[in-house]
Amino acid sequence: MSDNQRTVLLEIIETRHQSRSTIICSKFSPEGWYSCIGHNAYKITLDGEISMRERRGLRGSGSGE
Numbered sequence: 383m384s385d386n387q388r389t390v391l392l393e394i395i396e397t398r399h400q401s402r403s404t405i406i407c408s409k410f411s412p413e414g415w416y417s418c419i420g421h422n423a424y425k426i427t428l429d430g431e432i433s434m435r436e437r438r439g440l441r442g443s444g445s446g447e
Contacts, residue, residue, distance in 0.1 A: 392418060392419075395418075395419055399422075400422070404419075406419065412425060412427070
């Protein structure tokens with residue numbers, strides 16, 4: 383993400399603060415960026431060795447094993 387894109391994203395989050403919900407999903411660890419949005423935030427970390435696409439396939443028809 384460029385510096386300008388980061389600035390715009392943080393401005394959007396700040397504008398929505400205490401008036402709207404915002405869900406942020408990332409495949410990256412929250413260390414380093416979570417502190418920017420951490421006030422009044424809930425952090426849910428999903429961890430696993432195999433992604434859902436690998437587990438179930440793109441259409442969700444896999445066996446799960």
